[in-house]
Amino acid sequence: MNVEDLSGLPPGAREHFREEGIEELYPPQAAAVEAGILEGDSLVAAVPTASGKTMIAALSMLSAIERGGKALYIVPLRALASEKKAEFDAFERFGVTTGVTTGNYESTSDWLATKDLIVATSEKVDSLVRNGADWLSELTCVVSDEVHLIDDRNRGPTLEVTLAKLRQLNPALQVVALSATVGNADEIAGWLGAELVDSDWRPIDLQMGVHYGNALHFDDGTTREVPVEGSEKQEEALVRDILEEGGSSLVFVNSRRNAEAAARRLARTSGPQLTPEERGRLADLATEVRDVSDTETSDDLATCVEQGSAFHHAGLASEHRTLVEDAFRDRLLKVISATPTLAAGVNTPARRVVVRDWRRFDATAGGMAPLNVLEVHQMMGRAGRPGLDPYGEAVLLAKNHDEMDDLFEGYVWAEPEDVRSKLAAEPALRTHVLATVASGFATTREGLLSFLSDTLYASQSGEAGRLETVTDDVLGYLERNDFIEREGGNGNGSETEPVDEGAFVSAADLAEPDSSDEAVTLRATSLGHTVSRLYLDPMSAAEIVHGLESADERPTPLGLYQLIARTPDMYELYLRSGEDEKFGELFYEREAELLGDAPSEYEDARFEDWLAALKTGKLLEDWAEEDDEDRLTDRYKIGPGDLRGKVDTAEWLLGAAESLAGEIGSEWTVAVREARARVEHGVREDLLELVGIRGVGRKRARQLYAAGLETPADLRAADKGIVLGALRGEKTAETILENAGREDPSMDGVEPRAPDGSLRSGGSGGGTSEAIESAGSNAEDDDDETQASLGDF
Numbered sequence: 001m002n003v004e005d006l007s008g009l010p011p012g013a014r015e016h017f018r019e020e021g022i023e024e025l026y027p028p029q030a031a032a033v034e035a036g037i038l039e040g041d042s043l044v045a046a047v048p049t050a051s052g053k054t055m056i057a058a059l060s061m062l063s064a065i066e067r068g069g070k071a072l073y074i075v076p077l078r079a080l081a082s083e084k085k086a087e088f089d090a091f092e093r094f095g096v097t098t099g100v101t102t103g104n105y106e107s108t109s110d111w112l113a114t115k116d117l118i119v120a121t122s123e124k125v126d127s128l129v130r131n132g133a134d135w136l137s138e139l140t141c142v143v144s145d146e147v148h149l150i151d152d153r154n155r156g157p158t159l160e161v162t163l164a165k166l167r168q169l170n171p172a173l174q175v176v177a178l179s180a181t182v183g184n185a186d187e188i189a190g191w192l193g194a195e196l197v198d199s200d201w202r203p204i205d206l207q208m209g210v211h212y213g214n215a216l217h218f219d220d221g222t223t224r225e226v227p228v229e230g231s232e233k234q235e236e237a238l239v240r241d242i243l244e245e246g247g248s249s250l251v252f253v254n255s256r257r258n259a260e261a262a263a264r265r266l267a268r269t270s271g272p273q274l275t276p277e278e279r280g281r282l283a284d285l286a287t288e289v290r291d292v293s294d295t296e297t298s299d300d301l302a303t304c305v306e307q308g309s310a311f312h313h314a315g316l317a318s319e320h321r322t323l324v325e326d327a328f329r330d331r332l333l334k335v336i337s338a339t340p341t342l343a344a345g346v347n348t349p350a351r352r353v354v355v356r357d358w359r360r361f362d363a364t365a366g367g368m369a370p371l372n373v374l375e376v377h378q379m380m381g382r383a384g385r386p387g388l389d390p391y392g393e394a395v396l397l398a399k400n401h402d403e404m405d406d407l408f409e410g411y412v413w414a415e416p417e418d419v420r421s422k423l424a425a426e427p428a429l430r431t432h433v434l435a436t437v438a439s440g441f442a443t444t445r446e447g448l449l450s451f452l453s454d455t456l457y458a459s460q461s462g463e464a465g466r467l468e469t470v471t472d473d474v475l476g477y478l479e480r481n482d483f484i485e486r487e488g489g490n491g492n493g494s495e496t497e498p499v500d501e502g503a504f505v506s507a508a509d510l511a512e513p514d515s516s517d518e519a520v521t522l523r524a525t526s527l528g529h530t531v532s533r534l535y536l537d538p539m540s541a542a543e544i545v546h547g548l549e550s551a552d553e554r555p556t557p558l559g560l561y562q563l564i565a566r567t568p569d570m571y572e573l574y575l576r577s578g579e580d581e582k583f584g585e586l587f588y589e590r591e592a593e594l595l596g597d598a599p600s601e602y603e604d605a606r607f608e609d610w611l612a613a614l615k616t617g618k619l620l621e622d623w624a625e626e627d628d629e630d631r632l633t634d635r636y637k638i639g640p641g642d643l644r645g646k647v648d649t650a651e652w653l654l655g656a657a658e659s660l661a662g663e664i665g666s667e668w669t670v671a672v673r674e675a676r677a678r679v680e681h682g683v684r685e686d687l688l689e690l691v692g693i694r695g696v697g698r699k700r701a702r703q704l705y706a707a708g709l710e711t712p713a714d715l716r717a718a719d720k721g722i723v724l725g726a727l728r729g730e731k732t733a734e735t736i737l738e739n740a741g742r743e744d745p746s747m748d749g750v751e752p753r754a755p756d757g758s759l760r761s762g763g764s765g766g767g768t769s770e771a772i773e774s775a776g777s778n779a780e781d782d783d784d785e786t787q788a789s790l791g792d793f
Contacts, residue, residue: 002025038060073117148374157422182374353394424457536569
């Protein structure tokens with residue numbers, strides 16, 4: 001089927017595709033058209049990576065827009081949202097407007113009402129539903145990318161419930177679900193009322209196999225000699241072999257530490273293959289990598305990058321990951337050693353994929369456990385890019401003949417697992433039950449169960465009464481914590497006897513007789529509405545409310561940081577060997593600051609969780625005390641991305657805590673607000689006014705403060721020479737003075753001066769180095785806008 005044969009697209013769309021080199025549709029794309037995507041029919045496309053799923057999405061959305069509709073593209077990751085938005089921006093040339101929204105869970109993003117095509121994460125779409133975004137009712141086409149992630153315990157329930165709600169909001173909605181090849185694609189299609197295109201076709205031939213001894217053994221029975229030379233490891237030989245023929249490699253390992261170690265080792269393999277021109281470009285890229293973060297991780301990554309190698313894992317800053325991904329797509333970087341996070345949808349194809357580690361640590365299994373087939377196939381599917389690679393190879397590593405046979409049976413020839421709903425897990429259900437009641441999707445128990453019956457879980461559940469039992473348990477929890485109330489029926493309304501927070505209410509206690517169920521109304525309380533709007537897990541909200549109510553005096557930042565670290569919405573740091581004693585001592589030293597009821601030290605598991613939250617809280621306190629980023633990542637053995645993630649999550653949770661404090665009439669609202677501002681900017685209390693100026697972060701604020709410039713008013717009135725002497729760089733000084741409201745921010749003819757007014761030697765400086773160092777913050781070495789460490793601006 002040719003692009004020219006397509007109808008129902010906006011004028012200019014077919015020409016655009018032709019200019020992109022798309023003349024003829026791939027077989028799965030043609031099958032999708034024949035299944036009715038251009039006429040608004042729903043579809044599940046279960047096809048391999050690089051087989052044209054994005055084109056199926058584009059055709060569905062563009063035809064919907066041409067019919068006067070509005071399209072939504074749901075992605076699992078923020079990084080993928082940015083990537084897809086950039087791709088769809090090309091449609092604006094023929095009049096299709098695009099927008100992207102991923103953060104700020106309290107916003108309805110009303111500006112998107114004017115856009116034709118919107119890209120968003122499933123969490124953001126869920127929050128838009130909760131907050132009543134009017135434009136959602138105008139949607140006519142929704143594309144769900146990577147829909148097999150419904151199987152994911154963390155993200156899956158949100159995607160599942162969001163799709164169910166969007167279908168209820170828009171009964172005629174076209175749903176196009178894009179999936180990897182899974183075992184039960186037909187079941188997903190049945191749930192969505194969609195046609196199914198299930199194909200194993202790929203535009204580039206993919207050979208899968210196992211490396212054992214000195215050869216690759218492929219699934220078609222062929223072999224290829226790849227000898228392991230000298231002290232080489234298997235993955236080094238495989239990377240060297242493919243580099244010698246001009247291809248690139250992805251090597252998947254099971255931990256961050258292994259990813260970094262492998263990248264350092266593989267740099268010795270990739271370095272000799274580089275041209276002088278590539279070395280120059282990689283040196284520039286390494287400088288960009290170092291500018292992202294003043295941490296050892298940043299330096300280690302840059303050192304690898306200079307040799308054409310890189311590592312990729314969740315501990316990296318997002319800027320690091322973007323630089324690595326872009327350079328790898330451009331084939332400037334030759335090899336990436338990655339944890340499985342890189343296989344989750346980001347476009348990073350390679351000629352050869354090496355799955356070095358097919359086991360990883362699993363606490364529930366008590367040790368190393370094999371990866372599932374779907375996850376390994378997702379990694380292997382990264383092999384081969386149309387237009388660049390004549391073929392793709394995906395390889396597992398075996399140490400002996402028996403292991404090779406096991407890998408063929410367990411992965412190469414195995415079918416991927418079925419996608420199974422994780423909605424019935426209580427942590428997921430309590431969040432979505434409250435949101436469903438608060439947003440008005442259900443106002444009775446029966447209405448709630450009716451809505452949940454439209455989920456994938458309901459269609460898969462083989463256990464009679466399981467959904468009702470778990471739902472009733474959750475309703476009991478929400479009622480005990482004043483998030484919902486019942487009105488009418490058998491007296492099960494607001495007059496219900498209060499129940500201790502820790503008490504368990506059985507399903508039998510909660511279920512009303514059939515004759516009265518219809519008369520019992522479920523209603524979210526004001527507190528419940530707030531919790532749903534804030535996108536909090538109700539258990540997080542209950543923990544925060546209880547902690548604030550338990551405070552007899554103004555909470556300290558550490559007390560508030562440890563409180564939010566105890567919530568399910570914060571992934572706390574775990575205790576390393578020996579740290580239970582270290583943080584146990586800190587607990588006894590600062591116990592009076594901690595909010596809520598501490599468990600007894602004899603309750604081993606609960607007390608260890610309390611100390612892990614204390615460790616996380618101490619990290620946040622150290623950050624807010626202006627400890628340097630490099631020191632923190634080294635002290636807590638985390639990556640810069642981990643630190644940024646903790647800071648971002650803490651800022652969000654403390655913002656939510658401020659709203660909850662106002663809702664319950666707490667007197668500690670100001671304390672929460674200040675703790676939030678301090679962790680947001682990473683500063684002590686004395687810098688809060690300065691960091692409120694756009695362009696002033698923790699380092700610049702401390703430099704200004706050390707020079708005697710403590711407020712925006714000081715900047716508006718100060719000697720410009722002192723400002724220049726503190727800030728290093730005329731452009732930076734001008735920008736900050738303008739943002740502070742100075743009428744004439746120009747630095748023309750201004751010479752840098754010390755706080756006492758004397759000319760500063762060396763051209764510029766930042767207060768006294770002693771004052772800055774005593775504040776725990778490094779003076780900035782770069783000029784103008786080159787710094788990018790967390791909190792620099």
